[in-house]
Amino acid sequence: MSQRIFHLYRYQIIPNERIQEKLHLSESELSVDEVIQRKNEFFIEAFRQIALQSMLDEIDDTGRKLRIKEVYPLQETTHNQFYVFKVAACKTVTRETENFETMSEEDWPRVHVIVWNDDEQQVLALEHRTSAFNKTNTLANLLAKRLNKVLYKHNLNVQIHPIFDKQSFWQLVEGHKVEQIEFKMVTPNMANISKALSDDLKALAKYSNSANTELTMNAPENGELNLSPKLPQLQDLVDYSSKGGGSIRVKYKGVRTKKDTANTHSSIITDEYTVEVSPISLLERIKNFFQNR
Secondary structure (H helix, E strand, O other): OOEEEEEEEEEEEEEOOOOHHHOOOOOOOOOHHHHHHOHHHHHHHHHHHHHHHHHOOOOOOOOOOEEEEEEEOOOOOOOOOEEEEEEEEOEEEEEEOOOOOEEEEEEOOEEEEEEEOOOOOOEEEEEOOOOOOOOHHHHHHHHHHHHHHHHHHHOEEEEEEEOOOHHHHHHHHOOOOEEEEEEEEEOOOOHHHHOOOOHHHHHHHHHOOOOEEEEEEEOOOOOOOOOOOOOHHHHHHHHHHHHHHEEEEEEEOOOOOEEEHHHOOOEEEEEHHHHHHOOHHHHHHHHHHHHOO
């Protein structure tokens, strides 16, 4: 039985505008606080809407034709937090016939998308299948772009980043002369993954209405950065990023290209039967992964 690999991502749902006075809301519209309280409800509604749009063949301007179908739960239950979608990507394949002709036709390789919509977790597990998408990052970006078109009407947007083992960052810098590190962090709105960040940094991002905060560390012209897990402030930034709070780019001295943690993922491996027949058991696998971190 074939194996299925799922890459893990964190999604954070944040307001487009946090300052209530700037919204000029009517009496029937929700306040910023009310929207934040219902953000996970709006997120699943948006997922279902882009699924409906895809099945109705409504072409948008995202440049990639997709089909999205909800396959779990078959019936909505109270306080459900676990959802499974299939996403198929349109590809063109060419084949040669016995009449020495060449024919082109559509192919729709599909992947599974697992959504854990707990407001303290907000995890996506994206199936890695290169015949559908070369990288799961591509799928994550396509989903975010479509979801944000719907979430916009609720004054919300979603940002999706890989979850990775923080040791992979330290392996990137160990034994190398590093001249630059760039942290790109989502404005925190999940207390359980942002505890390590300073209150000043969180407050600045929140009250400035910043969606992302970027921090760049540059070494002196003839020197290199001193990077160690013993530096608590650096450890905090790495910890938050590794939990899906953002990405880190590393530039070595004398090398033009940068290494990016966005290309590393934590993952779970399961079998085809589990995915197709008993997707609910995947939730326990995902929960166990985070309990053991």
